[in-house]
Amino acid sequence: MIGADKDGDKGAVAPKHTNRLIKEQSPYLLQHAHNPVDWYPWGEEAFAKAQSEDKPIFLSVGYSTCHWCHVMEVESFESEQIAQLMNEWFVNIKVDREERPDVDKVYMTYVQAIQGGGGWPMSVFLTPDLKPIVGGTYFAPEDKFGRPGFKTVLKRVKEVWTTKKDALRESGEQVVQQLAEATSAISTSQDLPEGIAQQAVQLCANQLTRGYDSNQGGFGGPPKFPRPVEIALMLQRYKRLEQNGKESNANKALDMTLFTLRCMARGGIHDHVGGGFHRYSVDEYWHVPHFEKMLYDQGQLVNVYLDAFAICKETQYAVVARDILDYLRRQLNHPEGGIFSAEDADSAEYHGATRKKEGAFYVWTYQEIEDILPEVSAAVFASHYYVKPDGNCNLSRMSDPHNEFTGKNVLIERQSLAETAEKVGHSVENVAEILGGCREELYGFRQRRPHPHLDDKVIVAWNGLALSAFARASRILQKEPEGMQYYFPVTGCNPKEYLSAAGNVASFIRAKVYDEKAKRLFRSYRKQPSAAQGFLDDYAFLIAGLLDLYEAGGQTQWLSWALDLQSAQDDLFLDKVGGGYFSTAEGDPSILLRMKEDYDGAEPSGNSVAAINLLRLSSLLCGDRSEQYQRTAEHLMTVFEARVRDMAMAVPLMCCAFDMLAVQSKRQIVIAGVKHAPDTEALVNAAHSLYDPDKIIIQIDETDGADRDFWKANNPMALKMARRSDEGKALAYVCQNFTCFAPVSDPQSLEQLLKSHPSAPAKVSTFKLGSSSK
Structure with a gap:
């Protein structure tokens, strides 16, 4: 397919080369559609060519806003000389890691195993049956600084394939077998060892604290990545210490966390003019970044700044959260409601x-x-x-x-x-x-x-993270900062606009990339749904966002959809014998390994988010379904228990899930009132106003038929409780350990009740939420 492109305006200069990537939807693949390299997308056409011609495959994986991907393209993939070598000796495949994280994960695991680290662009040579031969990341075109250049690597792989083909095939088989053994986490028990759930957050916090940078904030040295899961873990540690009366230690954990958030916000990693955060800084000062902006960072960062504001009530944290959300609405908003993926580092x-x-x-x-x-x-x-x-x-x-x-x-x-x-x-x-x-x-x-x-594709998983941020902000950011002229790029809006934005994201995903009949998600959308089906993180992150959207807005349609998605997630990814979730569904022979990912990095692990979702759903519902979610969560955690013990700082969000499991029951706040009525809204705002990782908010409007039907089917005791006062005023019921405080009708009383220690109720009713009454 190499040749001149005849399409386009008559006056435009046609590109010299056009390859198969011109037919793809991915912005990253389209960026390479006019390289002289004869690129193929990942698929049977490329695999069949490699098999029939007995050629090795060169696999290049990256993403559209990756700086070093652009550098390697300019230096090597736009070079006629290098392209000639690639086209003659290899079948060349280009993959967008954001569109096909399953492909990326298999070969990134290999690169990390042989090199001790990885990154993008990822460059891996494969046998025709997709087994790895050798791999790396960025290669300069020529030999430099004692490292072989890309032309040298091409020649060496070609020579070895010609002379030692059988040995390479055998080595590839062994590598895949070793990777499968190393990544196959299986639990033979559904019971967690004594004490690990209670210890997980402390283990992780202790490890993070040892790497704390007391001068510049953060929990490690340069390059400085904003890793929101670390912040979330430290805030959960603060809360547990505070609950246990260890005020001095609690304040130390909180001070480290808040200082880190302030340093990040002051640094160059934060776009002070346009809003939002860049990917990371190359130095210890959070100063000079790689300038790409990724959606997955923005949503997570909003949530930890919201948590900081809920704890401290200091405007600076609210302003940063608004700054990010307003950036998303201004720069990354799809006209129909979704959120685009990223902006490039280069221009x-x-x-x-x-x-x-x-x-x-x-x-x-x-x-x-x-x-x-x-x-x-x-x-x-x-x-x-x-x-x-x-x-x-x-x-x-x-x-x-x-x-x-x-x-x-x-x-x-x-x-x-x-x-x-x-x-x-x-x-x-x-x-x-x-x-x-x-x-x-x-x-x-x-x-x-x-x-x-x-990058104008809409990725389901990342939109789930943004959905959560918009929904929570709509309740936590009730008061607009005074003197809005001080805070540009915050544009200022009624918080209800954030709730509308969250609803628009959810509606977009449901309309564009969800198969209602099959109850299945596609991975992404750009002009049309992607060929790739949804992965574990798409389901888990979207479910988490829908739970937050329900707690903020009270519409059971989102909760019902979350339950449908959870059923689909269990069908597609759950290891019902070994426990935990695979990242990919069965059925794609080109994916050599189905892995259970655990690392909470720039994006949290799908398993970590899934564990928290299961515990939240268990607390929302009652009966067999609730108990099944609880058992699935516990079995999942047994798979990753050793990881928590050995390297807790690699899995901060999983540690938070363990900690949630240790709490006998979540604090349930049932708000009974007419939806959107001022008295109901005031109680919902009060319920969201305080930082509490143990709470779940249930809104029930007994006058709403959909509410009655949903709760009658899923938690009839919550429905039985949800009665307004004799005067028709909204009431809030706060319940923990299956006992409930006397209801309150004003937001100040609710806030005061929520501030009190959950183990010291003043007066209880006879209801046991989610169970039968005594």
Whole structure:
């Protein structure tokens, strides 16, 4: 299929080359559709060619916003000379890791095993039957720094395949067998060892604390990744210590967590002008990032900033959460309601430029700041955001090792508002207002620059994370910060708009990538559903988001869908004998390994999220279904118990699930009232106002037929309890350990009740929620 592209406008210059990727939906694959490399997508056509011609496969895996993927494309895949070698000696397959995480995971596990680490682009050579031969990540085109270049690697693999083909096949078989043995987690018991559930969060917190950076925040050295699961774990540790009366230790855990959140927000990893967070910083200061913005980061970060705000009630945390959400609505929102995947790190420095440069859209020269902003404002802004005439990317030797940002500034707050105010001789309020106006002015200027590439596919799993963030924010962020001019890129809105955004995400996923008849998800959407079916994380993350959407909005349609998805997830991925969930469904012979993933990294593990979902669902329902969810969660955790004991910091969210299991029952808050009535809304807001990892919120409107039918079928005791007062006012019932406090009707009383220790009820009713009454 190599040849000129005849399509397009008559006046446009046709690309010199076009390959099979032109027929794909993935933005990443489409980026490579005009390479001289004869790329194939992952599929039978490529496999059959490799088999019939007895050629090894070169597999290249990446994603559309990956900086080093772009570098390798420009250096190697656009090279006619290198493409000729690739096309002559190999069958070349290009995979989008976001579209096919199953393919990526198999070969990334191999690369990590042989190299001790991995990353993207991932470059792996395979036998025609898909067994790995050798692999790595980015290769420069020529030999450099003692490392073989890509041309050298191509030649060596070709030579070895020609001379030692049988040995390579045998080695590939052995590698796959070893990987299968190493990744096959099976539990022979459905009972967890004594004490591990109670110890998990402490084990993980202790390990994270040993790596805590007391100077710059975070739980490790550079490069600095925002890993929200670590924050979630430390906040859960804080809560347990507080509940046990260990106030000093609780405050230490909280202080580390809040300091980390503040450092991240002040750093260059945070886009101060446009909102949202970049992927990670290369230095210890959270300063110079790789500039791609990924949706999976945004949703998780919103949730931990929301938790911090719920604990401290400090505006700074609410502002960051709003900043991210408003960025998503402004820049990544699909017109029909879903959320796009990512924005690229690279962009053109000026309109008409043929090459892109990392960070070009985001960095500033000192002269630009002076030219764009009024003189007084520019001085205040430069002082606060560490803008220097010679550039500011020299805080660390790691910040700009290749001198790519000489003379450029990545905005970072190196001092507080009070310190800036003292330096420039203004009040704090005046400085805040000046800076807000400057950010808005710079945003308008930046919008005229060439924009980074937008990856406009909608991934179900990542939308589940965003859905959760929007839903929770709609209740936790009830009060808009005063003086909105101080907080741009926060645009300011009624929190109900966030609830509407959450509903729009859920509706989009259901309409576009859900097969109602089969009750199955597709992985993603771009113009049409992807060929790939949904994976474990698509189901688990979406279920989690729907549970949050139900707790925020009270619509049982989302809870019903979550139950359908949980049934589908169990059918497709659950290991009913060994426990836990496989990441992929059965049936695809091209996937050599079905693995039970546990690592809570940039994205949480599907198993960790699934465990928490099961415990939440068990607490919402009663009867056989509730007990089955509880048993499935416990069996899942037995699979990963050894991992928690040996390396808890690798699985922070799984540790949170263990901790939830240790709580005898979740604190159930039943709110009985007419949906959307002011008194009901006030109680729902109060129920969400405090940080409590043990709570579950059940909204029941006895006047609503759908509510009555759902709860009659799934938890009749909750329905029996859900009565308004004699005056018709909404009531809140707080229950734990199957006993319930006397109901309250005003939000202040509810907040006070929720602040009290759950093990010390004042007065109880005779109801036992989710069980039969005494």
